[in-house]
Amino acid sequence: MENQTVHQTSHAALPYPLAPQRRDALRTHLVKRVSALMGSAASLETAIPGVTLYRYCAPTFPDSVTYEPSMAIVLQGKKRVRLRDTSFDYDCANFLLTSLDLPVTSQVIEASRDAPYLCMRLKLDIAMVRELLGQEPVRAASMDIDRPAMTTAETTVEFLDAFCRLLDLQSAPQDIAFMGDLIKREIIYRLLQSTEGKRLHAIATIGENSQRTAKAVEWIRDNYTKRLRMDVLAEIACMGVSTLHHQFRALTSMSPLQYQKQLRLHEARRRMLTDGLDAAHAAFEVGYESASQFNREYSRFFGQSPMRDVRALRAVGDDQDGQAARIA
Secondary structure, X not given: OHHHHHHHHHHHHOXXXXXXXXXXXXXXXXXXXXXXXXXXXOXXXXXXXXEEEEEEOOOOOXXXXXXOOEEEEEXXXXXXXXXXXXXXXXXXXXXXXXXXXXXXXXXXXEOOOOOOEEEEEEEOOHHHHHHHHHHXXXXXXXXXXXXXXXXXXXXXXXXXXXXXXXHHHHHOHHXXXXXXXXXXXXXXXXXXXXXXXXXXXXXHOOXXXXXXXXXXXXXXHHOOOOOOOXXXXXXXHOOOHHHHHHHHHHHXXXXXXXXXXXXXXXXXXXXXXXXXXXXHHHHHHOOXXXXXXXXXXXXXXXXXXXXXXXXXXXXXXXXXXXXXXXXX
16 A cells, blocks of 8 residues: 555656656647748748748847737747837747737847747637637636736646647648637637736626727727827727726827827838838828828837838848748
């Protein structure tokens, strides 16, 4: 009996020393799978809805983008995201959770030819979050109102295991529709159970101030070219103007007007880069009535005039394309 007790105690303790090895094995598997799928591409939309892969062989310059509600796990390298005056660094040990559409500056800060930056991003379906909340009560931790809708958290073995199974569906397309949703629900469940997932919980819960504010964020995102009136926005959110302003800043780290301005500037930059528009046409298409005001705000935000900024970005893009071609 004594020997049996010792054997059972040893067996029960066995998984704990193996946790780091299990984590390393799962990450190694994902690195191999992502590398094989991507080749020399910088990004890849997989056959699994909402799952995108990224790969960079060198650090990048800061890029202005809008992050959707998503979870991003890094397999190699390191990335930095700036939301106004706050920086979020994430790497192999920590993932990035974004609970709302947020305009940010994003930069890969650790990557090399031998160890490229590799990342998996899962877009979060807020309807699925609400469905899960309705089926399984999740106790939310107390909410710090001053925390934004972006945070980092530990990449646990459970998360890595779920992402492994999700990516493995790429080789089993017949299982994607059914098994993919099951694994996504598992990931969302684990997010909601965590302390870091409390903001996502609040944003998805009908009637919460965070959810009402999210409606205002969504309206600005979909109507960023229109004139912004705070009384109309407050009516959409079913909140008072001062309450909405406070809640909006807490969620996004900026005022509604600053949020709209960043969306406009990001979109104008994209259109100049991809559509070849000049500064004046880009300004008018995103809602500016004055080209000179656009030039001033663009230069203040990006650090140089629109045309000079676009030329510099294109030069960087050409250099990165050439590097990718040499590596391939």
